[in-house]
Amino acid sequence: MTPNMTLDPETKTREVSVFDHLELLSEMGRDFTSSRDMAASLLKAVTHITEYVRADGGALFLLDKSGENLICEACVGATEITGLTVPSDQGIVGRSVQNHSAEIVRDVQNDSSFYNKIDQKTGFKTRSIICAPLRVKDERIGALELINKRSDDGLFSDEDLRLLEAMSASAGLAIHNARQAEALVEQEVLARELELAAEIQRSLLPDARDDDFPVHGVNIPARTVSGDFYDYFELEDGRICFNLGDVSGKGMNAALLMAKTASLFRCLGKTIHQPGRLMALINDEICETSSRGMFVTMIGGIFDPRSGIVRIANAGHEPALFFDHDGVCTPFEAEAPPLGITTFLADGDRYPENEFNIGEGSFYIFTDGVTEGYLADGSELEVEGLTKILMDGRDKSAAARLNDVVDVIQSSGKPIRDDTTLLCLEQKSGPLVTESVEIITAANVDQAIEIISLEIPSQPDRLKLVRNFVTQAAGFCDCSDDMTQDVVIAVDEALQNVIRHAYGNRPDGEIQIKLFRTDVNFIVLIQDFADTIDVTKIKPRDLNDVRPGGLGTHFIREVMDEVAFLTPPEGRGNLLKLVKRIA
Amino acid sequence: MKHEVREEVGGFVVAFEGDVDLQTSPDARKVLLECVGRGKSVVVDLSGIGYIDSSGVASLVESFQAARKGGQNLVLASVSDGALRVLKLARLNKVFTICDSVEDGLAAIG
Numbered sequence: 001m002t003p004n005m006t007l008d009p010e011t012k013t014r015e016v017s018v019f020d021h022l023e024l025l026s027e028m029g030r031d032f033t034s035s036r037d038m039a040a041s042l043l044k045a046v047t048h049i050t051e052y053v054r055a056d057g058g059a060l061f062l063l064d065k066s067g068e069n070l071i072c073e074a075c076v077g078a079t080e081i082t083g084l085t086v087p088s089d090q091g092i093v094g095r096s097v098q099n100h101s102a103e104i105v106r107d108v109q110n111d112s113s114f115y116n117k118i119d120q121k122t123g124f125k126t127r128s129i130i131c132a133p134l135r136v137k138d139e140r141i142g143a144l145e146l147i148n149k150r151s152d153d154g155l156f157s158d159e160d161l162r163l164l165e166a167m168s169a170s171a172g173l174a175i176h177n178a179r180q181a182e183a184l185v186e187q188e189v190l191a192r193e194l195e196l197a198a199e200i201q202r203s204l205l206p207d208a209r210d211d212d213f214p215v216h217g218v219n220i221p222a223r224t225v226s227g228d229f230y231d232y233f234e235l236e237d238g239r240i241c242f243n244l245g246d247v248s249g250k251g252m253n254a255a256l257l258m259a260k261t262a263s264l265f266r267c268l269g270k271t272i273h274q275p276g277r278l279m280a281l282i283n284d285e286i287c288e289t290s291s292r293g294m295f296v297t298m299i300g301g302i303f304d305p306r307s308g309i310v311r312i313a314n315a316g317h318e319p320a321l322f323f324d325h326d327g328v329c330t331p332f333e334a335e336a337p338p339l340g341i342t343t344f345l346a347d348g349d350r351y352p353e354n355e356f357n358i359g360e361g362s363f364y365i366f367t368d369g370v371t372e373g374y375l376a377d378g379s380e381l382e383v384e385g386l387t388k389i390l391m392d393g394r395d396k397s398a399a400a401r402l403n404d405v406v407d408v409i410q411s412s413g414k415p416i417r418d419d420t421t422l423l424c425l426e427q428k429s430g431p432l433v434t435e436s437v438e439i440i441t442a443a444n445v446d447q448a449i450e451i452i453s454l455e456i457p458s459q460p461d462r463l464k465l466v467r468n469f470v471t472q473a474a475g476f477c478d479c480s481d482d483m484t485q486d487v488v489i490a491v492d493e494a495l496q497n498v499i500r501h502a503y504g505n506r507p508d509g510e511i512q513i514k515l516f517r518t519d520v521n522f523i524v525l526i527q528d529f530a531d532t533i534d535v536t537k538i539k540p541r542d543l544n545d546v547r548p549g550g551l552g553t554h555f556i557r558e559v560m561d562e563v564a565f566l567t568p569p570e571g572r573g574n575l576l577k578l579v580k581r582i583a
Numbered sequence: 584m585k586h587e588v589r590e591e592v593g594g595f596v597v598a599f600e601g602d603v604d605l606q607t608s609p610d611a612r613k614v615l616l617e618c619v620g621r622g623k624s625v626v627v628d629l630s631g632i633g634y635i636d637s638s639g640v641a642s643l644v645e646s647f648q649a650a651r652k653g654g655q656n657l658v659l660a661s662v663s664d665g666a667l668r669v670l671k672l673a674r675l676n677k678v679f680t681i682c683d684s685v686e687d688g689l690a691a692i693g
Binding site: 461464485488489493499500551552554558559 | 606641665668669672
C-alpha cells in the first residue's frame, strides 16, 4: 500500500480505503481459486472482512442444499457459532437472504427478527448487526453478518453496511466460482469413472472371431455404458453357447445388472447346457437380488455346429428371426416373462425351449434399439427394414451384414436412441469340427474311470436287461434315485433309436454301451456299427402337437445335461455321448 | 409285461403289470386299441407298471386319441412315480386325466 501524499486528508482516506478494499477482494478471490479447502477460505474471508469493517464478530452463513436452512460455515470473534443452523426464513440473516437485501439493525433489541437464543446461551451482548446477502444474480448462496462495531457506541453506520455489501457481493461470486470449479472436477472424476465402467463392460463382450466362426455380434451403446449385451463361448465338446439380452432402463444401474446377468450366463452356461434350465437359474438369482423393478429380456441358446441344431429359450425378448435358405422367415416369440419378474414359471424349473435345424439359414437376435432405430427420414427401421438390409446383404459375411444395419441407424443424422445390439448365428460350411473318443476322454474326463461295459444285439428284449444294468451301475456311482431314473430313461430311449432307426429293427446289429464316471459326471457312450445316420434329421418334436411317437429324442435331451454325437473311433457307425452331472 | 382286462359298468379297466417298453408296448397298444374299438371308455390301471418308455407313452396317446375320436374317454389311474416322471417329460400329465385309483377313474369316465 502506497499512500498518495499529494492528496488532501479526506480524499486520501477514501482512496486508501478503496485501495484496501480492492486489495482485500483480490486476495479473497485468489484464496478461493487457489485453495481446495473451502472452509479455510471462508474463514479467511470472514476474518478479513470483520477486521476490515472493525467489528467485534463476523459470521458467514450458507444455505444448505434444500435451501431450508442457513448453516454458519465460518465465524470469527465474539462468539463461536460455526455449525449453527437457523431456518432460512428466520432472523436478520434469514430476512437478508430471502429479500436479497442488506440489513442494518442499529439496536437489535428493537428488532423482532433478532434471534436472541445465542446471546442467551453465550452471555454475549449483541447490540448492532449488519448483514448482507451472498448471491450471484438471483441465486441465493447465504449471507455475511457482522456484530457490534468496535467503537464507543458499538453501532454500525450506513457506510459500514455499504462496505459489507460490496465485499459480500465479491465473496458470493468467489464462493460461486469455487463451487463451480469443484463441480467441474467432480464431473471429470465421474466421467473418468464412467469411461472405466464402459471399458470393463466392453471387456465382457466376446472378442470378434474370424468369418468362419458361426456367431457374430455387435453392440453400440447409446450412452457411455450399455444395458444391452451379447456373448458366445465354446464348450469343450465343440458346441457354442450364445445369448443376447437387454436390461430395462439405461445408464449405470442398467449397466450393472447387465454385467451381473452376462456373468451369470457365462459362468453357469459352462456347466448347464439346457438354455431353458440355465435361464431359470439366472432368473432365480436376479429375482432374489433385483431392485427397483428392473428386469432383463434375453434369448439364450446352444448351437451344435456338427448337427446344425439350435436350441433356444426366449425370456420376454423381441422375437428372434430365423431365415432359412430360401429367405423364409420364422420368428421365435417369447413364451415366458423376462428374467427378474417372477420365479414362478409355467414349465416349472425351466423356460420353454424351441429347437430347430439351422441348415443353410441365418438366425438373428437383436434388441429393440435396432428395430426402433431412426432412419434418415425420421421413421423407424422396424422389422421390415431390418429384414431388407439382412436379405440385401445375403452374400456378405455375417459381420458385414450386422455392420450394414448399424451403419443405417448411425447415419440417420440423429443420435442413437437406444443401445443397439445384434447377433447372428450361421452354420459355416466346410469341414465340421470332429471329435474322436480320445478327445472325449481328454476333454471331459481327465480322470474318467470306466465303470463297466456291455455289448448287446439290437433286440428289444434286451432293453430290460440294460435298464437293470444301468440302474445298478448308477447306484454304484452314488447317483440318487431320481438321477438313476433319468439315466435309465435316456439310455433306454437311445437304444430304442439305435434298434429302430440305425439298424432298422434288424436283430443282428451290435451295440456297445460303456459307462464312465468322473468326479462330477456320469457318462454313457453308446456305439453302433450301422450306417452313419444324418444327425441333422434327428430332432425332438413339438410337444404341443399331441401325437404318438417322436418323444424319445426329447426325453434324452430333457433328462441329460449333455447329449452329443461324436465321431466313432474307426469312422464307422454312430457314437452317442450322454452326460449326467452327479453333483 | 402282463395285462388284464375287465369290464365294469362304465367301461373297461385295463391293468398292466411289468415294463411297457419297446419290447412290450406293441402288445399294450393292441390291447388298448381293441378296448377302445369296442366303443367303451377305458381306465388304464398303471399301478403295476415298473417302467414305461416313450413307445409305451405313444401307445397311451394313440389309444387316447382313438377314444376321443369315438366320443369315448381314456383315463389313467394309480400312476406310479416313475410313469408320472415320463408323462411329465412328455408334458402329457396335463393332457391325460390322471386319477388316484381305478374307482376314481371309473367315476371320471362315467
